[in-house]
Amino acid sequence: MGWWLAARRRDQATGVISRFDPVYWTVNFPRPMMASVVTTAPDALRVDLVFQRRGDLAGLIWEAEDRWDHPLLAYATARDFRGCRLRFRWRSSGVIALDAVNGPVLTIEGRDAGGAPRAWYVRLWNYASGAADDAEVTIDFADVAGGFLLPGEADPVWAGDVDRMFVSLVPPGYVAGDTMPLAAASEGWVALTGIACDGPGSVLAIGDVVVPEHGLSIATGYDDGYNQTPARLLRNVLQLGYRGDILHYVGMSHYFRLEPASGGFYASLAGGALNRACAAWHADFAARAKALGYGVIWSLSYELLDQHCWGDWKQRAADGSPALTGWSPPSTLLSPAHAGAMAYLRAVALAFVGTAQAAGLAVKFQVGEPWWWVMADGRLCIHDAAAQAALDNPAAQNLKGTVNTAVLDAAGALLAASTLALRDAVKAAAPEAQVLLLTYLPTVLDPAMPEAKRANMPVGWASPAFDVLQLEDYDWAAAGNAAASERAVAAAQARLGYPAARQHYLAGFVLRAEDRLQWRAIAEAAERGRARGVAATFVWALPQVARDGFTHFDQEADLTPFDDVSFPIALGREAEVVPELSTAIVTSAGGAERRNAAWAQARTRYDVGPGVRSEADIAALLGFYRARMGPARGFRLRDPFDYEAKDQLLGTGDGQTARFQLIKSYGETVRRITRPVAGTVALKLNGVATSAFTLGDGGVVTLDVVPAAGVKLTASFLFDVPVRFAEDQLRVSRATFLAGAAASVPLVEIRE
DSSP: OEEEEOSSOSSSOEEEEETTOGGGOEEEOOTTOEEEEEEEETTEEEEEEEEEETTOOEEEEEESSOOSSOTTTOBOOOOOOTTOEEEEEEEEESSOOTTSTTOOEEEEEEEOTTSOEEEEEEEGGGGEEEETTEEEEEEETTSOEEBSSTTTTOEEOOTTSEEEEEEEEOOTTOOTTOOOEEEEEEEEEEEEEEEEEESTTOEEEEEOOOOOOOSOEEEEEHHHHTTSOHHHHHHHHHHTTOOSEEEEEOOSSSSBEEEEETTEEEEEOTTOSBOHHHHHHHHHHHHHHHHTTOEEEEEEESEEEGGGSOGGGBOBOTTSOBOBOSSSSOEEEBOTTOHHHHHHHHHHHHHHHHHHHHTTOOOEEEEEOOOOOBOTTSBBOOOSHHHHHHTTSOOOOBTTSOOOHHHHHHHHHHHHHHHHHHHHHHHHHOTTOEEEEEEEHHHHTOTTSTTHHHHHSOGGGOTTSSSEEEEEOHHHHHHTOHHHHHHHHHHHHHHHOOOGGGEEEEEEOOOSGGGGGGHHHHHHHHHHHHHTTOSEEEEEOHHHHHHHTEEEEOOOOOOOOEEEEEOSSOOOTTOEEEEEOOEEEEEOTTSOEEEEEOSSSOEEEEEOGGGOOSHHHHHHHHHHHHHTTGGGSEEEEOOTTOOEEEEEEEEEOOSSOOEEEOEEEETTEEEEOOOBOTTOOEEEETTEEEOOEEEOGGGEEEESSOOOTTOEEEEEEEBOEEEEESSSOOOOOHHHHHTTOOOOOEEEEOOO
16 A cells, blocks of 8 residues: 655646536535535536525635645646637526626636735626526737726726636525525526637646546545536546445535424424435536446435534434534434434435436435434433423433443444435335445544444444445544553444445544644555454545545555564574674865765664574574575564663653654654563553553554543563664585584664
């Protein structure tokens, strides 16, 4: 396995696109309205819109800098549009027409010729010919002006330093800033066809890397990708080498229809489960995925954007506080006990099943992370009115304290029943459907809440309730806490009975760009998942992969160059130990020196010949040399002068990191210890011994519990040096030995 964080394209493959290529437009809009953009032909796109208020405004956007694609696949930044002439056919319905006040305006944001930030407002009708809802539009960016009436109100545009431009789309009766709800949601659409750009600035370079197909699959999410075209997202998936099924989270904030009530907007089934923009986007996504040979796993969770969730649908703590996640704005969790909330989820599930069937995809549906929410202090949210009625008004349960296991088991049975009803609804609509269940291990198997599994990993999920069990542990994966992950996976498998062949593993994700180095631990976690034999391993998720430039590739596994055995002959007192470095020294004419150290630390050479003291030693040496194939394979050697570390500082806790490399410090020089002696490693946290850790390959220790910020971790241990024979020949003779001459057996340290 290999991986790379690509910050930018260097010498990788490059292609070209026409500026204003339909694939690379995006949309943006304020809640609660919805919009999406899809491509309908190589030179055409369509925007679908759902307006909720008189002041709603959506933008159809072209950006000079590609902020959305993976760095190896992004188009080149080009802010000078003066060498471009754009033309397209405009058709629309349900939006203010081209010729009206508040009709479509191309807003151009950038800087003027003097470098001062400013914007220009180009009325499209001034550059159109035809009808107000069906016209040909032509804009020459070297000679274009803002203003409502031309030439009297002309505001010449200087298009030499543009950040972005967008076409504004508003509903009939638009009043800027008006938050008054419309009597009913208003739907509209805009189609741009025959999109063409000519002139010397009309072509952009674009990354055209094709990563070879590898063994990982990818997860996506509509909440993060709603603003882009499906064609754009799938290009990234395909060319980054991901294959198999795409795990697509339909989200919690952009799929629903809404109805106004009590001054807000709430999830509704009036007119269907999915809003028009979402339905159009997913129909295109499904069709394109099918054409590219992908399957799609449709993931639906119990999570819903709080501001659009009915009050009685929400899980609640004993004091009435709603379950709220840490997202901004927050989402809430639907109560498994509420008949209306669960009926709503089933309707949404069936809508996406229908989308898959219409595209000719095999139906694969995931029940995503269903659980009873746990407050940060351990309180379980099982006290909404419906849950109280179903559970016979239970006493408050704090999972970090003493609990009533019967209450937790009953809550778990209620959760299981709700997920099985969702499964059955999908199976009724698509009898051959594969139904999967996703559970998040760091919460449901949190060591600080040992009974949480009763409520949130109920035995009602045990095999064969679902076709596949999906396991996710991104808190542990990102922190490199492999030991916690392995224990939880084993516990989940023991409790629910799904063998590895009927499991999927989700590795990731990196929440913040500044934590991008967590991809190392995530890549390692993904590789462990594959090695465990799960049916599929997914990287979560595409938006973070693109943001951070994560690039995965498979490579042939290295031949095992190391045998984890010790050199069989004790070193004699006369053994030679020779640390060596590589230093370039340049001496000037005046005698001054400039020194450059090519190596970060010394490499040691040994001659262990003096340890050969008998004919039996010669025989053992020859046999050991042959078994190692001479220099081909490494082995352990105990350095007689440097084999122990005492109270070595490994690091200081940051509240997130659980994995630490064993090291030994020599002043400011740090040496990685990759071959500690098993059973000798002792750790201390702020001077207090702990046995709650696992020693992994390469001298990496993983603590069961992440050290708090500021806690110092120290280690004491014995260690060996990884070495190999230095030569392809080994010269020893009985005559030389009997004469009292020591054989020469040179070894050299291996870098690991």
